[in-house]
Amino acid sequence: MSATSTQVGELARRSLVRTLRQPASIIPSLLFPLVFLALNSGGLGSATRIPDFPTDSYLAFFIAAPFVQAALFATMGAGTDVAKDVQTGFVSRLALTPTRGNALLFGQLAGVLAVSLFSSLTFLVVGLVAGVTFESGLPGMVVIMVLATLIGIALSSIGVMLGMRSGSGEAVQGMFPLFFVFLFLSSLTMPRPLIEQDWFRTIATYNPVSYLLEAIRSLVITGWDGRALALGFGIAIALVAVSVFGASRAVRMRWTRT
Amino acid sequence: MTDTNLGIAVHELHKQFKDGPKAVDGISLAVAPGEIYGFLGPNGAGKSTTVHILTTLLRPDGGYATVQGYDVVKQGAQVRASIGAALQEAALDPMLTGREHMRLQTALQGLPRSTRRPRGNELLERVGLIDAADRRVGSYSGGMKRRLDLALALVHEPRVLFLDEPTTGLDPQSRSDLWREVSRLAREDGVTVFLTTQYLEEADVLADHVGIISRGRIVAEGTPEALKAEIGRPTLEVVPVDPADRQRFADVLARFGPAASSAKPSAVAVLLEDGADALASVIRGIDADSLRMDSFQVHKPTLDDVFLAKTGESFAQGDQGASASSEDESLQPAEAPA
Amino acid sequence: MRRFLDVTGAVAWRTIHHFLTQPSILVPSLLFPLFFFTAFSGALSGVEAIPGFDFPSGYAAFQFAFVMLQASAFGGVFAGFSIAADFESGFTRRLMLASPDRRGILAGYAVAALFRAVVVWVMLIVVALLVGMQIDGGALDLVGLYTLAALVNVTGLLFSAGVATRLRTMQAGPAMQMPVFLLLFLAPVYMPLELLEGWIHTAARLNPMTPLLELSRDFISGQPADLWAYAVVLTMFAVLALWALTGLRRAERAGG
Numbered sequence: 027m028s029a030t031s032t033q034v035g036e037l038a039r040r041s042l043v044r045t046l047r048q049p050a051s052i053i054p055s056l057l058f059p060l061v062f063l064a065l066n067s068g069g070l071g072s073a074t075r076i077p078d079f080p081t082d083s084y085l086a087f088f089i090a091a092p093f094v095q096a097a098l099f100a101t102m103g104a105g106t107d108v109a110k111d112v113q114t115g116f117v118s119r120l121a122l123t124p125t126r127g128n129a130l131l132f133g134q135l136a137g138v139l140a141v142s143l144f145s146s147l148t149f150l151v152v153g154l155v156a157g158v159t160f161e162s163g164l165p166g167m168v169v170i171m172v173l174a175t176l177i178g179i180a181l182s183s184i185g186v187m188l189g190m191r192s193g194s195g196e197a198v199q200g201m202f203p204l205f206f207v208f209l210f211l212s213s214l215t216m217p218r219p220l221i222e223q224d225w226f227r228t229i230a231t232y233n234p235v236s237y238l239l240e241a242i243r244s245l246v247i248t249g250w251d252g253r254a255l256a257l258g259f260g261i262a263i264a265l266v267a268v269s270v271f272g273a274s275r276a277v278r279m280r281w282t283r284t
Numbered sequence: 285m286t287d288t289n290l291g292i293a294v295h296e297l298h299k300q301f302k303d304g305p306k307a308v309d310g311i312s313l314a315v316a317p318g319e320i321y322g323f324l325g326p327n328g329a330g331k332s333t334t335v336h337i338l339t340t341l342l343r344p345d346g347g348y349a350t351v352q353g354y355d356v357v358k359q360g361a362q363v364r365a366s367i368g369a370a371l372q373e374a375a376l377d378p379m380l381t382g383r384e385h386m387r388l389q390t391a392l393q394g395l396p397r398s399t400r401r402p403r404g405n406e407l408l409e410r411v412g413l414i415d416a417a418d419r420r421v422g423s424y425s426g427g428m429k430r431r432l433d434l435a436l437a438l439v440h441e442p443r444v445l446f447l448d449e450p451t452t453g454l455d456p457q458s459r460s461d462l463w464r465e466v467s468r469l470a471r472e473d474g475v476t477v478f479l480t481t482q483y484l485e486e487a488d489v490l491a492d493h494v495g496i497i498s499r500g501r502i503v504a505e506g507t508p509e510a511l512k513a514e515i516g517r518p519t520l521e522v523v524p525v526d527p528a529d530r531q532r533f534a535d536v537l538a539r540f541g542p543a544a545s546s547a548k549p550s551a552v553a554v555l556l557e558d559g560a561d562a563l564a565s566v567i568r569g570i571d572a573d574s575l576r577m578d579s580f581q582v583h584k585p586t587l588d589d590v591f592l593a594k595t596g597e598s599f600a601q602g603d604q605g606a607s608a609s610s611e612d613e614s615l616q617p618a619e620a621p622a
Numbered sequence: 623m624r625r626f627l628d629v630t631g632a633v634a635w636r637t638i639h640h641f642l643t644q645p646s647i648l649v650p651s652l653l654f655p656l657f658f659f660t661a662f663s664g665a666l667s668g669v670e671a672i673p674g675f676d677f678p679s680g681y682a683a684f685q686f687a688f689v690m691l692q693a694s695a696f697g698g699v700f701a702g703f704s705i706a707a708d709f710e711s712g713f714t715r716r717l718m719l720a721s722p723d724r725r726g727i728l729a730g731y732a733v734a735a736l737f738r739a740v741v742v743w744v745m746l747i748v749v750a751l752l753v754g755m756q757i758d759g760g761a762l763d764l765v766g767l768y769t770l771a772a773l774v775n776v777t778g779l780l781f782s783a784g785v786a787t788r789l790r791t792m793q794a795g796p797a798m799q800m801p802v803f804l805l806l807f808l809a810p811v812y813m814p815l816e817l818l819e820g821w822i823h824t825a826a827r828l829n830p831m832t833p834l835l836e837l838s839r840d841f842i843s844g845q846p847a848d849l850w851a852y853a854v855v856l857t858m859f860a861v862l863a864l865w866a867l868t869g870l871r872r873a874e875r876a877g878g
């Protein structure tokens with residue numbers, strides 16, 4: 027193992043250990059999306075009777091949401107973790123070793139990746155147990171996990187960036203409403219063509235979150251929709267590139283040493 | 285040349301924080317290899333800022349410094365490879381155990397895989413944490429955290445060790461344990477130690493050389509003995525039976541030398557101009573005014589006397605960071621009706 | 623009585639002052655209801671096309687009734703959260719030592735909770751009118767609606783005050799919010815009760831929030847109102863008042 031992979035590996039291990047030892051930080055990220063799924067798929071169940079609704083199971087329609095929501099929680103988790111490291115001086119401890127700043131970033135992201143795979147798997151199993159048919163079958167579920175993980179990494183990098191720059195957990199938590207707004211002003215609850223208010227449809231069309239949701243959704247209710255997948259993966263990968271770059275710069279800013 | 289090649293050499297170091305004070309204002313000092321240097325100063329004097337510069341975590345505005353012969357600005361990586369540091373906030377993760385910290389630190393310091401575990405255990409053993417190694421750091425006492433921090437700093441066998449206030453907040457027992465370990469490192473392993481402290485006694489007991497820093501400047505430097513000898517005169521401390529007599533005591537004592545500072549608020553202290561020879565006259569003077577004393581003590585010069593002599597302030601008065609503490613409005617009972 | 627009012631006034635003034643001077647509290651509590659209102663009514667108006675959706679005043683008004691109750695209930699819960707915070711800072715301890723009648727403290731928080739609700743109501747109605755929401759109810763209906771909302775607000779406070787006085791820490795936040803959140807969202811939020819199916823229909827039928835929500839929808843659309851829902855909210859009010867007062871007594875015994 028090279029020096030860098032050792033560093034990343036050990037820091038990933040630490041990020042994971044730390045997350046697993048604070049159940050209070052991981053349970054909500056599974057529980058909230060599931061509660062939300064139950065309430066919305068129940069409360070909006072009859073929405074499938076709207077003419078042209080693309081599926082007759084609102085649960086199948088809505089199950090894309092938990093994957094994105096879990097990424098949101100992972101973002102807050104990664105951001106507050108990193109902010110804590112800045113505050114306690116743990117970042118300085120690392121900066122005094124021959125470790126490279128990006129090892130901390132990638133270690134943190136590797137921890138996110140593990141948690142993200144676990145929660146995606148949970149949502150898939152819950153979906154199957156609740157009777158959702160995944161039109162794209164087993165391969166589609168694998169693709170969903172990959173996409174969900176990409177989304178998790180993209181958003182968590184934004185969390186790392188915020189945590190590193192601000193060094194304050196409250197500042198990171200304070201961004202939660204903003205993410206929340208992005209999530210809600212999308213095609214979260216209704217297919218875009220069926221949104222009747224023009225202003226809302228316009229916002230949802232420009233909101234990248236819509237396409238992330240729609241890519242996952244297409245694998246559940248349509249099967250293999252090349253256009254939806256290309257948009258979803260394209261946006262996810264672009265987000266990963268931009269946010270990892272931003273996070274890496276933020277780490278470098280804190281990794282002050284001569 | 286050998287002197288600057290090893291140990292620590294600092295020349296005219298400056299650091300000014302944005303919208304802040306001049307935290308380091310032209311510091312020069314030298315620490316010989318294998319020596320313990322005590323950097324003594326009150327809160328906000330600039331100790332941590334100096335440590336941050338010397339450990340490459342902060343870039344100075346001016347001046348230069350070498351550690352183990354490497355320039356702290358231009359050769360950061362070499363400096364870091366030769367130093368260990370336990371900074372003021374023992375930056376530990378409360379969720380990890382002592383052993384997990386060790387595992388992380390040995391790996392990040394690039395120790396070969398096979399030596400990581402034995403080295404970690406050896407250090408945990410040495411600082412007396414082997415039994416607590418599998419407990420989470422969140423449950424450690426202040427002293428245990430400090431010791432773990434020290435052990436982590438030693439992982440890669442550094443030749444120079446920076447300890448920023450390693451004993452602040454420790455009980456006397458933990459403090460002397462730590463002193464013993466630091467002395468051992470210097471005496472037996474020849475490690476150069478740069479230690480900051482707010483405790484005069486600590487600098488006195490532990491350090492070979494002491495630098496006293498106040499408001500970013502070094503105001504006195506030398507061995508503790510030399511510094512105290514420079515003051516020369518012993519201090520006399522008298523505690524009146526009746527606190528109301530303090531002024532009268534002060535008047536009497538003023539005849540024998542300038543007023544000195546005392547750790548006891550009830551005491552009146554004076555630097556005896558003519559040394560202990562004056563004691564008989566002092567007693568006579570007090571007796572003549574028929575003043576009554578609770579205690580009468582003479583002690584040799586301390587570093588506190590040195591600090592007072594150099595800065596005109598008592599060490600204990602100290603916070604030079606001048607951070608005004610604001611009253612929490614919500615805690616004011618004023619709005620509660622009686 | 624005079625002293626009771628003194629305590630009430632002091633607590634209310636202080637809590638309101640906090641609310642108004644701390645943007646981190648003020649802004650979310652104003653923006654969240656507005657956001658829910660615009661997001662729900664904006665995204666979901668297609669629901670009107672479902673056969674059987676028979677609300678006459680349009681989907682915005684349908685959602686408005688829900689957001690009103692939600693904002694009112696949470697306004698109460700958040701005031702309860704201040705109680706927990708005050709316990710943590712030690713403010714309440716001193717208050718209890720100083721006040722002869724401790725129910726005045728509770729009344730003070732209730733006044734603050736109402737104040738908070740009124741601020742949100744004003745914002746909501748302004749936005750609702752701006753987006754052209756239809757109000758078919760008459761003046762009397764609106765009085766009925768706001769009275770109901772006020773009762774829900776104070777009931778929410780009493781619930782969370784009962785939790786706050788028992789746990790006396792800010793960690794109690796989720797324990798206050800979660801039950802209220804679930805109660806609200808297990809009601810017919812997005813569509814009328816008749817259109818809900820399966821387990822959620824059962825849950826909504828048993829949920830005491832459902833008649834309150836239906837009543838407020840009747841008010842806003844000017845349909846004949848089924849006033850027995852007032853009996854439901856008054857019962858909740860009475861039970862939770864007992865819950866809050868016994869909590870207060872416990873806190874007194876625990877010495878604040």
Ligand SMILES: Nc1ncnc2c1ncn2[C@@H]1O[C@H](COP(=O)(O)OP(=O)(O)OP(=O)(O)O)[C@@H](O)[C@H]1O
Pocket residue numbers: 301302303304305306307325326327328329330331332333334372482604605606
């Ligand atoms: N990052 C910073 N930005 C602005 N001012 C700072 C910063 N760090 C320290 N200072 C200021 O520089 C001065 C010296 O601080 P420093 O931390 O070096 O003191 P210290 O001797 O270590 O004190 P202490 O005993 O309290 O740790 C203080 O006035 C402090 O307020």
Ligand SMILES: [Mg+2]
Pocket residue numbers: 331332333372448449
């Ligand atoms: Mg310091």
